Amino acid sequence: MPDQFDSRSPDDVDDVPTVACSRCDREWNLDYELDELRVGNQSMERFALDHKRHTGHFPDEVTPWVVACRQCPDGEEFLSERPARRWAETHARHTRHSVELKHTDEDDDEEPTVVSPPEQ
Numbered sequence: 001m002p003d004q005f006d007s008r009s010p011d012d013v014d015d016v017p018t019v020a021c022s023r024c025d026r027e028w029n030l031d032y033e034l035d036e037l038r039v040g041n042q043s044m045e046r047f048a049l050d051h052k053r054h055t056g057h058f059p060d061e062v063t064p065w066v067v068a069c070r071q072c073p074d075g076e077e078f079l080s081e082r083p084a085r086r087w088a089e090t091h092a093r094h095t096r097h098s099v100e101l102k103h104t105d106e107d108d109d110e111e112p113t114v115v116s117p118p119e120q
């Protein structure tokens with residue numbers, strides 16, 4: 001991929017979706033995900049996960065579900081609720097910790113969902 005900033009306006013009609021990251025101050029098109037990885041509709045998701053894995057943060061316009069343990073430093077971010085909830089429930093089950101689950105797109109005043117360990 002040429003190492004140049006893609007300055008096309010978002011209004012341009014283009015088959016290849018683009019992703020921007022203000023933290024990296026860069027913009028990418030997803031032709032690699034579409035052509036090389038052949039992930040099609042999941043190209044945005046794949047890019048976001050790869051970006052998180054390699055840089056430690058998600059690109060712009062991605063509002064992850066955040067799980068954070070209340071009793072230990074463990075936590076994770078996910079692109080959808082289902083794996084986030086699964087992580088929370090699994091952590092609660094194994095550690096008997098309570099885990100907070102929150103979508104960062106929501107109003108900051110909103111209380112996070114708390115996943116508590118199952119009764120035994």
Ligand SMILES: [Zn+2]
Nearest residue numbers: 021023024055
């Ligand atoms: Zn970035």
Ligand SMILES: [Zn+2]
Nearest residue numbers: 069071072097
């Ligand atoms: Zn924990």
